[in-house]
Amino acid sequence: MRNIIFFLLLVLFGTNPQVWAQSGSTTGAIFAVVKDPQDAVITGATVTIKQQETNFIRNVETNQDGTFQLIQLPPGNYELSVSANGYNLTKTQINLTIGSTLVTLIKLSIASVDSVVEVTADNPVTEVRIESSNINSSNRIENLPINRRDFLDFALTSPRVTPDRVPNQGVFSTSGLSFNGQSGRFNNITIDGLDNNDTNQGAVRATFSQEAVQEFQVVSDGYSAEFGRALAGVVNIVTKAGNNDFHSTLFFLNRNDEISARDVFDTSKTPYSQYQFGATLSGPIKRDKAFFFTSFERLSIKQNIIVTLSDQTVKAGRNQNYPLKNGAEPFSVGTTSFLARGDVRLSAQDSLWVRYNGSFTYNGAFEPFGGLTDRSSSGILDVRDNSLAFNNTYFSSTLGLVNETRFLYGRRKQSTLPVSRDAGVQLLTPEGTVSFGHNNFLPEFNNQRIYQIVNNVSLSRGINQIKFGVDFTYVDRPPQNNAGLLPDGLGVFSPLDFSSLFGMPGLPFFTGLEAFDPTLRSPQQRAFLGFVSASIPGFPSNINLADSAIPIIYLQGFGNKEMTFKEKLFSFFLQDDIRLRENLVVKAGVRYDINRLDFTPSNNGNFSPRLGISYRPKKLPKMSLHAAYGLFFSLPFARSTSSARASETGLKTLLVAFPLSVIPFSLPGHKFSSLNQLPAGVDFVPQLNIGTQYQPDLRSSYSQQATTGVDYLIGSDTTISLTYSYVRGLKLLSLREINPVVNPIANNPLQGMIIGRVDPTKGSLFEFETAFDSYYHGFTIALSRRLAKRLNFLAHYTFSKGIDNIADFSVVVTDRQNNPLDIASERGLSLQDVRNRFSLSSTWELSYTNNPLLRDFHLSTIVSVNSGRPYNLLAGVDLNLNGDGGLSDRPTGLGRNVGVTPGFATVDMRLSRTLNIKERYKIQGFVEAFNLFNRVNINPNLIDRTFSPNNQGGFNLPPQENGRYTVTANRFRGAFAPRQFQVGIRLSF
Template sequence: MTLLLASGSAKAQLSAGSVTGIVRDPTGSVVAKASVTLRNVDTMVQHTTVSNDAGNYVFLSLGPGRYALEASASGFATKRVAEFVLAVNQTASIDISLQVGSQSDVVTISAETEQLDVSSADLGTVIATKQVNDLPLNGRNFTQLLSLTPGVAPVSVAQNAMGGRAGGFGAPISVGSAFIFPAVNGQTNRSNFFLTDGLNNFGSFQSTYSVPPIVDAIQEFKVVSHTDSAQFGSVLGGVVNVVTKSGTNDYHGTAWEYVRNTAFDARNTFLPKVTPFRQNQFGASFGGPVWIPKLYHGRNKTFFYFAYQGFRYTQDNDSLLKVPTAAQLAGDESSFPTQIYNPFSTRPDPANPGKFIRDPFPGNQIPSNLLDSRMVAFVQGVLPPAGPVLDSVGDNAIDTTPNHQTQNEYNVRIDQNFGQKNTVFFRYSAINSLLTTSGGLPGLVKQGSIPGRNWGASYVHTFNSSLVLQVQYARTTNQDNSATLFTHPPANLDTTVGFSSSFVGGFAAAGGHSLIPSPGINGYASGGENITNVPKATDSHQVSGNLTKIVRNHTLTLGGGFTTNRFESPLSYASLSFAGGQTGNPQNPNEPGDPLASFLLNVPDGANRRNVHETTRLGGLMSLFIQDSWKATSKLAFNFGLRYDRTFIPPYGTNATIGQQGGIETGDVDFSNGTYVVQKLPPPCTVRGFAPCIPGDGTLPAHVVVDPRGKIAHDTLTNLGPRVGFAYRLGNRTVLRGAAGIVYDDWAAVSQMAQNIEGAWPDIGQLIANNLNRPSTTSATPTTSAQDPFAGGGSGLFPAPTPFNQVQWFYDPHIKNPYSMQWNFGVERELNSSTTVDVNYVGSGSRRLNVGGYYNTALTPGPGDSQARAPFPYIAPTFYDRSIGNGNYNALQVEVNKRYSHGLAYQVAYTYSKSIDEGSSGWFGVEGQSLTDPYNVAGSRGPSGFDLRHTLSVNMLYQIPVGRGMRFSTKNSVLDYIVGNWQVNNIFTARSGVPFNVFYGASDLANTGNVSWAQYDRANLVGDPHSGSCPNGSAVGSVNCIFNTSAFAAPAQFTFGDSGRDAFRSPSFWNLDTSIFRQFPFWGEGRRIEFRAEAFNIFNTVILGTPGNDISNLSSFGKANGTANSARQLQLGAKIIF
């Protein structure tokens, strides 16, 4: 009988467990109206109920912990069930058989059945308190433990793969910690949800937690997926629910410090030395009953728990950079391995209509009259001078800007019991993180702050033994404010280079002043000034409730909730990008051109300007559900549920931002009919005098309409998700389980999608230009310079006459929530009183997945004007998100779990799986994207970017059995104290390599109008990439030859390549983290001092990372430029436990 008191969304009270069973007499008949009492061993809080006419009893909404059970009835002896442990999200099924006798007679038995879940078919693994506290964690970030769960792929293709630890709308991550942002059971990295104590702790923009829990304040946590309960939903992947510690009747606490520094670590293979750094992590926790002398003693009623953690990190930066040499800046490009060409000589090829030809630069020497002195001044002003070559990839400069982080975290929890009918808890969590780090170049410094708050309360009222009400409220906020500025900016750079004020000036966040743009030379160091303030990266309120009624052997739950979602962010920056295509041979892809030569000739490939105050109106999620958990027999349980989700996509802009760049007066393309939809109509430019405005007299251009609703997105109204599951007990040691259901994703990337149309026409807050200076039938030679890439001049920008030549991050106005049909079937077997093995087949079919990237490109590759071959020739190709993707996941998952007993605990999690999707494994065309043809999405079907065929995780806690009370004793108390109390802990992980593509990225070789960096034009496969040696003489598998580069060739012009999407794999991965403890007991039971030594990658194994996969980037193709793991790191710690 599964009951997890919860809200109507993924923010369910997942921490709530329950205890259920049937009371019987010696003949096996049910006993009605038996009195059953459940007592929390640590707080002495007890609850009493009576069995109903079917003999069933249920205790609801229980926190994880130690419990004891007692049952009595007239004419029967009292039966006591000895202490047992209830885990997070667990339904413990304990049947009680009463014996004839007096109630004063007491019979005590052990709780033998709570290991097996005989009530539901959820997939999930509980990570217990001792694992959380004792396993080695680099930087003490709990997400590392997510990989201990079957079905978790600890790789990420998402924009937030590192958690935003240095900013960028990120969660507050400690710089020196290991952070995992996984894919769960074949769903995208963003498709997970984070809860603390069952309350929303989700960072709605970055799709991870908003406030990280302090490890020493964690009671335990669980990752739940593929559930048969309709109380859970809103995400396709896993729900990560962390339960914090609460106080007990005894005062307990800890104090700790962990230290890392340069002397402890090994050198990374790709660096000349260990970068000097210092890291300290310290804190304390304390909890117990609330006691106010002479006023109040909360024993058995009121409990508190407080935790604080500080983090200090300083690293002396030694980042290697590649910058142009003095000879290169003078026009000597002779070191470039292939011929470069003069873009100003581009002309139609008379022998091949639709193609172009160019003249080569003899000896790869650019004539001085073609060198743009302004660009030389630009690069000399922002990049450091070149020094001697420092490594095999040509790095010749060093950035020594130090990194600093100061972080403080707090957690306070209060639990109150008002008798047996009313309980409430309140928790407040906060973090403040200050960062100073390099902006990518010497002298370019990024300073930021990432504060977060998460607090809430839960109230449970028990009307009687069969009716329970729960209500919840949670508040979650997260900010990410940063400024990246040159400490000593080059004097008068704007005027020296000649940048127009409409490109680099007038930034609101900079007080109307200019910012230095990033030069963006592909293959070289880059960085520019930007100001990113995100006062509302997450801004949500959660209100939810549910009512549970027990009717004989049915547990019926009806619930619902609403969680708000809002976003705000002023952004200011400008950037340029230079590619090789402008100086390459337009008829020979093996001569891809040199980005540096394109820069020196002042022929940019792209530009970006954002000067917006992003805002959204109120959005959110409303959910309703009904659930019936039916215990059909003592061996068979069913779960039936139905859930409805309604996502309110936050409409972009507010009325308060009318007339401001980035406000409500913006628009979006609807490619279903070729129209441009404006949210709110601004006045004519002649009236307002500045953007946003309608050019001319205010008459709308053809194909432009205004949405009368004042918003773009049309919410999906049909998200109904049925659930069904069963659990069947075969004897006392085996359970068969199965479940199926449909779940919808209501959170992944919703906030980011809402703000993507920021500053679009008739506004000018966001300007994007791609594929500049590419030869076309209208202009064969370059027409755009870096000084004024948007042709705005010095008098300011107004919107273009029509919206159809802009490039923006548009989305389908009728975009729908992704959904997944999920199923699983398995068997769990109890091997002994502490060990179980669980084997499951897990499958899913996901639909309406996001497919992004460029759209309205040419329908087919070919010569001539690509835009003329597009579905809507009057609309320029642009980014466009559609909910048309499909995905499938199939897996065998095996878990062996031994609970801690006799000094040993271990978990083994193995997954054999295959995850497939179409063209994208994430969002917006930048997460696992490789869509060759936007009109044939199925043609880019292949392994997901996070597909790992094999994953294995083994963790172990082992107390060495030497010393007093152990198997091996010296029989001498002094010697036992000296040699005893040692513990060893390990986490071993192994997994297959990560998928990747091989593509041609120098130019739009197929001539469809797509952006070349999108990996859309994959290379031709002409040989075996896994054997032989590379042309440079290196053997396959070595640093400079991960795969045989001769096995690939650039596709012919006007064609797509034939190699498959994600058809190749990086090297396989394995790692062992180990810790060893020595404990010194003092002053009685439960008090000890603990010294720890932890080693991460203890054998210092080098696992090469994903190699360079752009066949046109000759300097990096096929070479590893880093490792998939860190070199060995050591962490020392000390802890006082009392």
């Protein structure tokens, strides 16, 4: 590899240097042709680019063909000046955005009395685009209504980006963004070109105030070889920097229950308050040379989540010493974030910046509850996330070279503690599958130290724009990391049909509640249980089965849960933008990634070829055609390592089936002692253990992406786009039971678990496998208007379809395979499938109407509408007797995800007025409305989707619409937030 890199450098530096435009992950570029009035090119013209806020200046000269390129320019407002002997000086105002390459034609006029020519709208600036991307400018960030000021939510205004449909999982959370129907775990979120991902499970590390964001780019597909470590989408965030003027902002926002609507599932309006406040301060340390920027923000929330357990279930839980509650359950959230950045211009060719950001969060409901999940199953988060970043950029016009060196050090300390230490319960009730008691995966400790170094070189050689670089990331996880699984036990309660269980007709049938709460049993049921307990060999005589809860299975983990492991990620990329003609650009590149995660199977790395093309017909200069294809590889997830490694190092998960499952649940706390070792007198039976391992020949998950589209510029600032996107996910990581019961023993499920598995010497065995795949087809029509003074908007509609055979690799998700030995039977609509989606985001300056009542007013809105998502119908009982306790069984004959949830629609709006006080001071007041029309949007993760069989074995399924099962209103258990108003004030100078 070292020899190859040396050879490439020799070839690249050994050719004639010319400057060429090259955009980057945190910068933009400009390509232009300079001509005289007769359309002859002008050679040797002097070109000066000046950033208006900092007076940053870079100089180049036009080439023999009259072209020039300015590369690796930070996003911002620029003045582009071009001069030549015998011609007037020409100035062009340009707004450059992240990741963009702007193309323009500059015509110089013959020298006359007017020595300066200002070029504006009559000289259009167009953008070369190959990838599917969207820029969220500072104007959108400052003016659009965004809930909690979480700027990553702006990504949801981009085409083919939707909220991740995988259930909210707390410590197993995702990035929350699904690109092109892929899981939210497969994205790459970067800040200033450096990693901001939690590689444990594909989530996002802490961010900072929205006030600190200059702009960010959302790239859904077709991105260049510079971007990797993602098979779905990329989000590039650029932080603000100081400039030659002092600036400061103070802001305060508040919302409460008095100006918000009532939750539809709440019987009365419950207390709710949320406030955010913060400040920024920036300016020069030394004019034109050194600058600083700082920001601070605090978010505090006190609110309630509605638990919809029935009174009967609450009473049953209390009878078993579980203090259940229904209705509103209060909790609080608090986040404090800081950011400080300093920029220094070391010379005309050399610049440096250093950034610190820290975030400190408390979340009393990090493990989600509500609906059919009681507060006792939640978890409390405490996280401290600190990062220190460094960037050095060196530019040489002589060599046509820009070199960037970046470094990141991050430290994350996260703990999530359980609310309850009583054994967890999963109970099938008339209202659905209910969860309460100890969370299965807590306590959880996630401590990381992250080191990253990046070095990129941008060059120009003839018609080629060349960029190559290396990236090395090292993640150290100290021994405090915890991989606990069921440390306080879990009892699973579902209907008990003793006629089916014992093969004798006429025996009693117990509902899930009757199995859980002895006070609900009839005298006949109690008498029968007294007979059963006396007839079970070895059943303890001191346990009265008639007065005991009867879980169908009971599980509890034992062993040392702490571990340490390291992660090493190395990548190299080479890409070349080839301008074959003035109107034809080909982008070719290749990326190599090799990832090493302790205790996981290793391979020789992965090569990712990328190819894209952009063509602008000469007869239709406002039209641009583009297409791209490439391979995109994901990272390994350390969360899977902790689970598999824990099994290898002796962590045992005991699985006990009925009737012996009654024994641990009858103990204090409904569990064995929570120790690292099995309790005295409890024998470990290998066939009653749950283990986890890796597929021996584990491969890297990747996708093939192909996209094609056409853009047409209407006027000078409005674009209509048509795009087709195809994404094929391959070797996707998930979890599969490879040792289920295949030979159940009639009338004796416990014996079936011991001798009836694929390998009867082992117990239940889950394997992390890269054996799953997905398909996505999406067609998008978009209309955008930006950089206009009065009205800016982005509107798009996407028709798409997603198919896969995977839910998630997380052990939290219960949607596992109905038949884990037949993956093909799991093929169905993806949880991420959104057949129809419309989005509109717009900002509108109302002053242009000249109406005095609208003077200084600004209106903005975000409209989101999408069709329903698939959902998986569950039976709640172990119909196929494969030993999973019914966690993944579907009603007989049904495929996966054959249901559809209600659609979603919401309108958010913001109205503001800005008053200028003297020249530099501004005060802005605003009102924001979220879900303006108070539409009830049912949360698809809070529906009752369990359809257990009746006494005759039949299923009372919901009605169908267009061949898909709907959700009836009686199965709604929770909704997204109702209408909420927020008022705020902002002072700035």
